[in-house]
Amino acid sequence: MKANALKKIKDIFKDRCLTDKLSRVQYSYDATQNMFLPDVVVLAENTREVSQLMKIANKYNIPVVPRGWGSGFTGGALNVKGGICLSLEKMDKVVELDLDNMMVWVEAGMVNYDLQEYVKPYGLFFPPDPSSWKFSTIGGNIAENAGGPKAVKYGVMKDWIKGLEIVLADGTIMQTGSKNIKDVAGYDLTSLLVGSEGTLAIITKALLKLYPLPEAKKTIQLAFDDMKKAAAMVNRILLSGVIPVAVEFVDKDAIQTVKNALNADLPRADAILIIEVDGSKSEVEQQTDKIKELSKKEPSIVSFKIAKTKQEEDEIWLARRSISPTLKQIADGKLNEDIVVPRSKLAEMIERLQKISKKYNLPIVNFGHAGDGNIHVNIMYHTDSKKETKNAFKAMNDVFDECIKLGGSITGEHGVGITKQDFLEKQIGKAQLELLKRIKQAFDPNNIINPAKMRL
Amino acid sequence: MKANALKKIKDIFKDRCLTDKLSRVQYSYDATQNMFLPDVVVLAENTREVSQLMKIANKYNIPVVPRGWGSGFTGGALNVKGGICLSLEKMDKVVELDLDNMMVWVEAGMVNYDLQEYVKPYGLFFPPDPSSWKFSTIGGNIAENAGGPKAVKYGVMKDWIKGLEIVLADGTIMQTGSKNIKDVAGYDLTSLLVGSEGTLAIITKALLKLYPLPEAKKTIQLAFDDMKKAAAMVNRILLSGVIPVAVEFVDKDAIQTVKNALNADLPRADAILIIEVDGSKSEVEQQTDKIKELSKKEPSIVSFKIAKTKQEEDEIWLARRSISPTLKQIADGKLNEDIVVPRSKLAEMIERLQKISKKYNLPIVNFGHAGDGNIHVNIMYHTDSKKETKNAFKAMNDVFDECIKLGGSITGEHGVGITKQDFLEKQIGKAQLELLKRIKQAFDPNNIINPAKMRL
Numbered sequence: 032m033k034a035n036a037l038k039k040i041k042d043i044f045k046d047r048c049l050t051d052k053l054s055r056v057q058y059s060y061d062a063t064q065n066m067f068l069p070d071v072v073v074l075a076e077n078t079r080e081v082s083q084l085m086k087i088a089n090k091y092n093i094p095v096v097p098r099g100w101g102s103g104f105t106g107g108a109l110n111v112k113g114g115i116c117l118s119l120e121k122m123d124k125v126v127e128l129d130l131d132n133m134m135v136w137v138e139a140g141m142v143n144y145d146l147q148e149y150v151k152p153y154g155l156f157f158p159p160d161p162s163s164w165k166f167s168t169i170g171g172n173i174a175e176n177a178g179g180p181k182a183v184k185y186g187v188m189k190d191w192i193k194g195l196e197i198v199l200a201d202g203t204i205m206q207t208g209s210k211n212i213k214d215v216a217g218y219d220l221t222s223l224l225v226g227s228e229g230t231l232a233i234i235t236k237a238l239l240k241l242y243p244l245p246e247a248k249k250t251i252q253l254a255f256d257d258m259k260k261a262a263a264m265v266n267r268i269l270l271s272g273v274i275p276v277a278v279e280f281v282d283k284d285a286i287q288t289v290k291n292a293l294n295a296d297l298p299r300a301d302a303i304l305i306i307e308v309d310g311s312k313s314e315v316e317q318q319t320d321k322i323k324e325l326s327k328k329e330p331s332i333v334s335f336k337i338a339k340t341k342q343e344e345d346e347i348w349l350a351r352r353s354i355s356p357t358l359k360q361i362a363d364g365k366l367n368e369d370i371v372v373p374r375s376k377l378a379e380m381i382e383r384l385q386k387i388s389k390k391y392n393l394p395i396v397n398f399g400h401a402g403d404g405n406i407h408v409n410i411m412y413h414t415d416s417k418k419e420t421k422n423a424f425k426a427m428n429d430v431f432d433e434c435i436k437l438g439g440s441i442t443g444e445h446g447v448g449i450t451k452q453d454f455l456e457k458q459i460g461k462a463q464l465e466l467l468k469r470i471k472q473a474f475d476p477n478n479i480i481n482p483a484k485m486r487l
Numbered sequence: 488m489k490a491n492a493l494k495k496i497k498d499i500f501k502d503r504c505l506t507d508k509l510s511r512v513q514y515s516y517d518a519t520q521n522m523f524l525p526d527v528v529v530l531a532e533n534t535r536e537v538s539q540l541m542k543i544a545n546k547y548n549i550p551v552v553p554r555g556w557g558s559g560f561t562g563g564a565l566n567v568k569g570g571i572c573l574s575l576e577k578m579d580k581v582v583e584l585d586l587d588n589m590m591v592w593v594e595a596g597m598v599n600y601d602l603q604e605y606v607k608p609y610g611l612f613f614p615p616d617p618s619s620w621k622f623s624t625i626g627g628n629i630a631e632n633a634g635g636p637k638a639v640k641y642g643v644m645k646d647w648i649k650g651l652e653i654v655l656a657d658g659t660i661m662q663t664g665s666k667n668i669k670d671v672a673g674y675d676l677t678s679l680l681v682g683s684e685g686t687l688a689i690i691t692k693a694l695l696k697l698y699p700l701p702e703a704k705k706t707i708q709l710a711f712d713d714m715k716k717a718a719a720m721v722n723r724i725l726l727s728g729v730i731p732v733a734v735e736f737v738d739k740d741a742i743q744t745v746k747n748a749l750n751a752d753l754p755r756a757d758a759i760l761i762i763e764v765d766g767s768k769s770e771v772e773q774q775t776d777k778i779k780e781l782s783k784k785e786p787s788i789v790s791f792k793i794a795k796t797k798q799e800e801d802e803i804w805l806a807r808r809s810i811s812p813t814l815k816q817i818a819d820g821k822l823n824e825d826i827v828v829p830r831s832k833l834a835e836m837i838e839r840l841q842k843i844s845k846k847y848n849l850p851i852v853n854f855g856h857a858g859d860g861n862i863h864v865n866i867m868y869h870t871d872s873k874k875e876t877k878n879a880f881k882a883m884n885d886v887f888d889e890c891i892k893l894g895g896s897i898t899g900e901h902g903v904g905i906t907k908q909d910f911l912e913k914q915i916g917k918a919q920l921e922l923l924k925r926i927k928q929a930f931d932p933n934n935i936i937n938p939a940k941m942r943l
Contacts, residue, residue, distance in 0.1 A: 080674045131722050131831030154726075174933065176671045187669055190646070191680070203918050210829035212859035213643060213899035214908075215632045215682045215917050217941070218923050222645070222678030243728040266587050272699040272767065288646075313769055373666035375587030403668035443669035451672075459673050462659050467674050469929035473922065485673070 032070045032114070036091040040073060040115070043083050046123075047074040053090050056398050058116045060109070061101040063450055064452035067109045069096070069116035076121050078196060078204055078235040085233065086202035088115060094482045097229045099168030104369070104427035105448025107174065107228050110484035117233065119170055122204055125149055126236060133241045134193060139170025139234045146239075155241040158185035161444065170234050176226030178444040180277040183402030184309075185242070187444075189225040195223060196236035200475035208238060223470075228446045230481045231474040248276070249319050250338040252347045254300035258282065260331035261302040262378035265401050267325055268306070273318045278305040278402030282381060285354050285398045297350055298334035304401060305351055325402060354398050355409075361394050362411040364420065368451075370434040371443030374404040383433045384408060390429070391422040405443040431457070452486050488526045488570070492547040496529060496571070499539050503530040503577075505522075513645040514572045516565070517557040519906060523565045525572035530579050534652060534660055534691040541689065542658035544571060550938045555596055555624030557846040559631065560825075561904025563684050567939035575626055581605055582692060588666050588794045589697045590649060595626025595690045602695075614641035617900065626690050632682030636733040639858030641698070643900075645681040652692035653680065656931035664694060679926075684902050686937045687930040701765035704732070705775050706794040708803045709782060710756035714738065716787035716827070717758040718834035719859050723781055724762070731776045732764040736856030737835060741810050741854045741905040748813035753806055760857060761807055810854050811865075817850050818867040820876065822883050824907075826890040827878065827899030830860040839889045840864060846880040846885070861899040887913070908942050 041048045049055065049072040060066045070093075075081050088095045094114030101108045110116050122138035123145070129135065130153060137146060143164040146157055161177040162165060171177075173195070178187040185191075196210025208214065208221035224231055255261040265278050281289075290297050296302070308318040317338060326335050338344035358365055359413045372380045381397060385408075388395040399407040408424050412419035431441050431454045441447070443453045456464050464486065471478070471487040478487070494596040505511065516522045527839045528550075533539050544551045550570030557564045565691065566572050575596035582592040586609060593602060599620040602613055617623060627633075629651070629921055634643040641647075650664025664677040698735040711717040721734050737745075737759045746753050753759070764774040775793060782791050794800035812819055828836045837853060840862075844851040855863040866882050868875035887897050887910045897903070897910045910921050920942065927934070927943040934943070 127828075129831070130726075132829050133725065156791045176675070182669060185920060189675065198923070199918075205916070205919055206924070207919070209896060210831075210894055211827045211899065212830060213634050213638060213827050213856075213861050214896040215898050215902050215913055216896050217903070217919065218920070218926060219632070219645065219678055219682050219688075220922070222675055225531065226675050231674075243726060246728070259762050269589065270586075270699060272702070311773060313773055317767060317769055326751050371667045371669050373585075373588050374668065375585070375666075400669075403681070405669050436668055440665060440667045440670040440672050443667065444671065446671050447673070455672055460661070462655075463661055463663070463673065464659070466655070466676070466929065470674060473925035473929045 032093055032411035033091055035069060036093060039087050040071060040084065043080055044073045044118055045279055047076070053182055058098065061106060063104060063106045065106050065109055065449070067111050069110035069254055070113045070119060072116040074118050074121050078198065078305060079115065081198045081233055081235055081285045082202045082204050084115070084117065085198050085200060087357060088479050089201050089477060090447055092477055092479060095479055096481050097170070097233050099171035100142065100166050102163045102167040103171060103175065103448065104445040105450045106486065107446055109449065111449055119168065119235070122235065129210065134238055135241060136236055136238050137169055138236055141169050143167055143169060143172055150193065150241055151244070154244050155269055156244050157239055157457060159188045159191055159244055169239070170209060173225050173234055173237055174227065174229040175444065175446045177407065182400065183278055184274045184276045189222055191222055191240045192225050192237060193223055193240055194238035195221055197232040197234055199232050200479050202475060210238065228448065228481070228484055229316055230471060230484050232480065246475065247312045247315040248309040249315050250344045250347050251306045251319065252336040253304045253306065253332055255302045255304070255331045255336035256333050258302040258381050259378035260329065261304055262401065264304065264329060266374060268322060271321055272327060273308065273321050275306045275308045275318070275402065277306045278400070279351050280398060280401035281350055281354065282397040283483050284394060284396045286350070288357050288396060289353050290359060291352055292360050295350060300333055303350060305347055330371060347407065347462055351398065354396065358396060358409055358411060360411050361396070364412040364414040364423060366410040366423050367428060368408050368430065369405060369443050369445045370408055370430060370439055371403070371405045372434060372437045376426045376437045376439065377401060377404050380406060380434065380437055380439065384430065387426050387429045387433070388408045391426045393419065393422055395426070427473035447485050449484060455486060489547055490551055492543055492549060493527065496540065497528060498552040499536055499928055500529045503532070510874060514554065514574065515785050517559045517562060519560060519562045521562050521565055521905070523567050524569065525566035526569045528572040528574060530574050534654060534679065537573065537654045537691055538658045538660050539575065540571070540655050541656060545657050545933055548933055548935060550630055551935055552937050553626070553689050555627035556598065556622050558619045558623040560901040560905065561906045563630065563902055563904045565905065567905055575624065575691070578691065585666065586650060590666055590694055591697060591900055592692055592694050593625055594692055595624060597625050599623055599625060599628055606697055610700050612700050613647065613695055614698055615644045615647055625693055628686040629681050629690055630683065631900065634858060634900040635862065636735060638856065639734055640730045640732045645678055647696045648677055648681050649696055650694035651677055651680055651690055653688040653690055654934050655688050656933060666694065675700065684904065684937070684940060686927060686940050686943055688936065703768045703771045704763055704765040705771050706800045706803050707762045707775065707778055708788040709760040709762065709788055710754035711758045711760070711787045712756060712789050713787045714758040714837050715834035716785065717760055718857065719762065722787060722830065724778060727777055727781060729764065729777045731764045731774070731858065732760045735761045735807050735857070736854060736857035737806055737810065738853040740850060740852045742806070744813050744852060745806050745870050748816050749809055751806060756789055759806060761774050761803055807854065810852065814852060814865055814867065817852070818869050820868040820870040820879065822866040822879050824864050824883060824886065825858070825861060825899050825901045826864055826895055826897060827861040827888060828890060828893045828895035832893045832895065833857060833860050836862060836890065836893055840886065843882050843885045843889070847882040849875060851879055851882070888933050895923060903941050905940060911942060
């Protein structure tokens with residue numbers, strides 16, 4: 032980096048401009064196993080500073096990678112081409128809570144969980160709650176269009192973002208969207224920016240919709256002797272007019288893993304569904320009755336359980352929550368992807384995953400969000416075996432190929448980032464990829480924001 | 488238009504290529520009072536034809552304006568710069584009904600009402616139902632991101648579009664989105680295209696989400712002696728966790744107009760709210776009880792009525808539905824705009840509208856969707872009075888200015904089109920307008936698709 036550029040950056044950020052090796056290493060990794068050293072780390076405190084920084088970066092053609100708490104699974108926050116790591120961790124405050132419109136303006140660096148705690152006393156919550164919610168930021172959640180278990184009923188980030196404050200590559204500060212529930216003046220820039228993986232502009236603030244906390248909820252566990260029947264059941268429930276908050280599934284291998292590891296009292300089954308419903312007390316009652324009624328008609332159900340106490344609820348969720356931590360008992364290596372298929376193809380995809388598992392002789396453990404066809408695929412291998420390692424990556428290739436064949440997507444929640452670049456073109460085609468590149472150029476002509484990402 | 492270009496177009500469309508004056512006049516207008524003659528009208532029957540057409544238009548630099556049934560309120564379907572009128576009216580079929588995923592692929596020219604009728608036997612419906620639903624097409628609804636009375640609970644078009652088939656300016660056929668409930672691979676082109684007013688690409692097919700028909704519904708009428716209290720009540724209902732399907736309001740002048748015209752038995756009030764709730768029978772019961780309970784605590788309510796029969800329901804809705812047709816009794820001229828403000832600013836905006844009415848000595852009648860701050864403003868004037876006509880347009884200017892000052896939008900449903908171009912920059916600013924232009928260029932470098940629209 033040119034010395035005078037660095038000097039100008041230091042003038043803006045003073046002691047919040049970090050150039051020592053230790054700091055740069057601290058900001059060089061995320062939840063992938065990749066590591067790229069930024070040339071400099073800056074900790075922005077307000078939008079004006081971000082704007083000033085972008086003007087310098089744009090002038091001197093220095094890559095800028097925005098970053099929250101670095102919890103991403105696809106390398107989105109990594110300075111692959113060096114340059115500036117722009118951390119928004121200090122921009123973590125609520126700017127305005129608007130109870131009348133049930134909306135809140137927050138800074139991009141605010142942690143999802145902190146927001147939830149902030150609005151809870153007002154009887155409100157922010158529905159998108161990715162598993163990382165205790166440490167991932169709203170800005171990162173927006174950049175990746177994060178989901179979470181509640182997506183069946185409440186949707187994903189893009190359904191809850193009303194507007195953004197952004198800084199363009201040339202330093203222009205701009206507000207997209209508004210508090211208006213309907214607003215069709217101009218293109219929907221807000222939706223375009225959600226899920227753009229921090230490549231189009233720097234998101235500095237966000238206007239979020241909130242929702243009244245439900246009065247009650249209930250957890251139900253259904254065990255099936257046939258995965259296909261479990262998947263079909265999900266559709267039958269939704270078609271009946273019951274929209275659960277969450278419909279999670281755990282496959283046979285995942286059940287076995289948890290049984291072995293925890294000595295857990297889990298039903299012998301091909302698949303388990305865990306369903307959560309919420310709403311007013313009577314709504315919850317009614318939804319539970321409907322699911323019970325539908326279950327009685329389904330002969331493949333080998334066990335039906337409604338949690339009556341908080342403890343029983345926790346026990347049911349334990350099976351789901353324990354999978355990731357117990358996977359290490361199978362093997363030390365894990366390739367973990369978040370493919371998604373149309374809900375109707377869920378059972379078929381699971382069958383194909385089982386075939387791939389046999390082909391490469393590697394355990395593949397699957398669980399995830401049955402309500403929206405989102406499967407967390409875990410290919411297990413021993414890292415000290417070259418053959419297993421090579422096969423694991425080959426198997427993952429096959430997984431993406433089969434997923435795309437079924438009309439699925441290579442990513443439901445985690446983004447493309449730097450780790451799935453090779454598969455993006457396979458999914459969307461060359462012409463569409465070229466169009467994305469032209470859109471990126473419309474925002475960032477010199478390609479300085481996250482220049483290594485998404486093959487853009 | 489060059490003769491060889493026209494010849495090539497005729498070769499594709501044969502007798503579906505219309506060049507006679509009468510046909511061109513038939514396709515020269517929409518629901519505005521504007522009229523622009525296209526040079527040629529083509530009636531496409533499939534996507535391949537659209538692609539072939541675009542290649543020719545792009546090569547010879549001929550403007551192309553896509554068109555459904557021409558019901559738009561802002562001139563979106565008008566060939567302002569002549570060229571080709573591309574009618575999609577013959578592409579009006581269901582391509583695939585996917586019950587398992589509760590989705591449907593339809594051609595862009597399908598009329599919204601026809602789709603509703605098609606899916607009803609399966610116990611499903613498509614929630615967005617703009618007032619024009621009996622004659623407006625899905626393609627047009629998507630281009631304008633249309634809303635409708637049900638938007639409070641069910642949202643607008645963009646909430647129900649999962650994917651699109653589009654044809655780019657250069658003839659490239661492309662599919663955006665997928666049946667995957669979550670899909671974050673690449674930028675969200677689908678959302679960008681929804682509401683782009685037919686300026687970025689030609690939409691030929693759409694993948695729509697469907698929803699189970701509710702079991703029951705109920706209509707409630709609340710009359711207030713204070714418009715502000717009525718607006719506050721809307722928020723209180725929503726904060727209580729009750730999300731009605733529709734919350735419509737009728738202001739004092741609108742009540743008076745309907746009373747005079749129909750001799751209707753309407754309460755003497757400053758404002759009337761009409762609320763519809765839906766869901767299972769018990770949900771509807773519970774929501775109605777909640778609204779009743781909240782209403783008892785509000786002293787400004789002068790009348791409370793729950794429809795017990797279909798006839799009573801119709802009577803309540805009559806007040807709302809009769810406003811537009813009865814307005815002519817006030818004056819023959821009407822400027823009708825669909826501004827929107829944050830829900831919390833609704834009462835304030837109504838007050839400002841009343842001031843503008845006094846300033847120009849013209850009646851302004853307001854009604855609309857209180858649940859989402861969307862006001863249909865009707866400025867009434869006598870067309871034979873030059874002074875009133877001039878003042879009506881001045882008043883409309885003031886309306887937009889005041890709306891923008893309150894953080895509102897110049898359009899909640901109808902789009903910017905050619906009629907509100909002067910106000911778009913006022914609302915979103917010059918920098919954002921420039922960005923929109925660059926995005927348009929990324930899709931359509933020669934600016935042949937709807938070249939006169941949105942100052943792009």
